[in-house]
Amino acid sequence: MNKQHLKDQLSTLALSMFRKDFFGIYHGSLSAKTETSRFLINTKEAVFDAIDNDALIELYFKKDYRWNQASIDASIHQSIYSQISEAKFICFTMPQFTTAYSLEHNIITPKDYFGHREIGFIEIFDPKQFEDWYERAQSEIAYYFQSKKTNIMVIRGYGVYTYSRDMHEMAKQLAILEKSCRLLMLEKGTSSVFDD
Template sequence: MNKPHLKEILSSLALSMFRKDFFGIYHGSLSAKTETNRFLINTNEAVFDALHENSLIELYYKKDYRWNQASIDAGIHYSIYSQISEAKFICFSMPQFTTAYSLQHNVITPKDYFGFKEIGSIEIVDPKQFEDWYDRAASEIAYYFQSQKTNIMVIRGYGVYAYNRDIHEMAKKLAVLEKSCRLLMLDSQVSNYDYE
């Protein structure tokens, strides 16, 4: 695996997703599996519109001092990589329309062509209480992916986890999902306006 090239790809995707408001200044995570027991992930100090050499850290599955510098989401990424062999890239983002839509709905059913064809209906998972979410997230997210046989998970009021073998496919699905949620929200506003 060409790690410098992989870092360039992650940096480019992070900038693109930051510009589309999928990531906040320090909010989100992006990783790539480098070997059977290692992965690259952003550090806890990473700024997504300017990922550079020091913004990414390679972690071994066995925890060591480097885990202290890694994203708060590193344990979740580890859990997915260690349990799902097809996961080569993982992303946690908080796209604003998808996250906002998740607050009031239980399912996302796109009405647009690309949403319908690319993602279909997606269940919105309720994390219940947020107080202990990070204690539960690593096991619950990996379990959801395996039990539901999906590679995208929308979590109410929290954001979206996705994984894929291909980083571009993962980014495309996230973009289509966000556009579909935006269209659903606009459609709802227009429908409400029509009745007034």
């Protein structure tokens, strides 16, 4: 595997998703599995419109000093990689329309063609209280993926976790979901709060 090529791919995807407002300045995470027990992930200081070699770090599943530099989401990514063999890429984003839609709904049922065809419907996971979410997230997210037999998880008021074997398919699925949620909000007349 050419790790530099993989880093370049992650950088390109991060920039594209940053421009679509899926990532904040220091908010979100993106990773790629490199070996059986290793993965690349953004550092906690990464700015997603400028991901370079210094903004990515390779971690072993077994925690060592490098984990101190990694994204706060690294433990969640490690849990998914270790439990779901088809996970090659993982992404945590906070797309504004999907996250906003999750605040008032329990299910996302796209009414547009691409959303209906590619996504179907998605249950919205309620993390209950946020105070201990990061302690629970590592086990609850991987468990959700396995028990629901899905590769996308919308978490109320928090964002979206997704994994895939293909980076471009993962990005496409996120983009379709976000567009579907935007259309659902436009239909309800609630999108004016998001207009610039």
